[in-house]
Amino acid sequence: MKIKVCGMRVEENIAELIKLLPNYIGFIFYEKSPRFVGEELDPEFIRNIPQDISKVGVFVNANPGFILETVKKYDLQYAQLHGQEMPDMCRILRQKGINIIKAFSIDNSFNFAMLNNYAPHCDLFLFDTKGDQPGGNGVPFDWSLLKKYDHQKPFLIGGGISLDNIHEVVSLSVSLPIYGIDVNSQFEVEPGNKDLKKLEQLFDIVRIKQTQEAQA
Numbered sequence: 001m002k003i004k005v006c007g008m009r010v011e012e013n014i015a016e017l018i019k020l021l022p023n024y025i026g027f028i029f030y031e032k033s034p035r036f037v038g039e040e041l042d043p044e045f046i047r048n049i050p051q052d053i054s055k056v057g058v059f060v061n062a063n064p065g066f067i068l069e070t071v072k073k074y075d076l077q078y079a080q081l082h083g084q085e086m087p088d089m090c091r092i093l094r095q096k097g098i099n100i101i102k103a104f105s106i107d108n109s110f111n112f113a114m115l116n117n118y119a120p121h122c123d124l125f126l127f128d129t130k131g132d133q134p135g136g137n138g139v140p141f142d143w144s145l146l147k148k149y150d151h152q153k154p155f156l157i158g159g160g161i162s163l164d165n166i167h168e169v170v171s172l173s174v175s176l177p178i179y180g181i182d183v184n185s186q187f188e189v190e191p192g193n194k195d196l197k198k199l200e201q202l203f204d205i206v207r208i209k210q211t212q213e214a215q216a
């Protein structure tokens with residue numbers, strides 16, 4: 001299972017996270033988020049993150065020009081579209097060479113059939129909890145809803161993942177094709193500043209499980 005750590009914005013904290021070798025690091029370019037990447041984070045520092053870690057920019061209903069500009073400025077490999085972006089927006093950005101993660105806010109009423117129009121234009125889906133905020137709500141959704149997922153597209157699961165429920169996610173990955181997890185607020189000291197000790201425990205749990213699976 002891949003690991004994406006989202007909502008980073010403090011250089012020393014990012015430097016520590018890099019040592020844990022996450023698969024993806026997410027940076028939030030949505031001004032209303034408490035994890036918004038402001039001017040204080042040096043673009044060159046972000047650009048210099050080792051290439052084996054994918055850099056993801058998170059956007060909420062942003063215009064394509066801003067996304068393209070930001071992708072270039074920070075040398076991002078992925079744009080995560082976390083609002084009500086239409087499939088055509090995914091298509092246009094992907095045609096420009098940007099890998100697309102489309103996030104969907106899940107509750108009991110989510111219509112999985114809507115994914116049909118997105119699948120050809122996205123690289124990954126992210127299933128997150130529907131809440132008051134577009135993301136970073138810190139609450140899990142009912143993961144059993146994912147039994148309705150019948151696509152081949154790999155997906156990340158997010159929303160309130162913590163050390164208390166990671167074992168449940170790992171167990172779920174036996175019956176569901178979970179490509180990776182997306183973690184955020186449950187591993188924070190304060191918004192945008194992660195607790196590296198907690199993350200280290202998470203990485204150990206996920207990677208021990210991977211080793212066990214590989215040996216089985």
Ligand SMILES: O=C(O)c1ccccc1NCC(=O)[C@H](O)[C@H](O)COP(=O)(O)O
Nearest residue numbers: 006033135136137138158159160184185
């Ligand atoms: O985290 C935010 O502040 C945020 C704000 C607006 C859009 C997206 C945002 N986060 C995107 C993520 O990928 C989060 O990791 C995801 O929503 C899960 O967050 P959490 O429930 O805190 O684990």
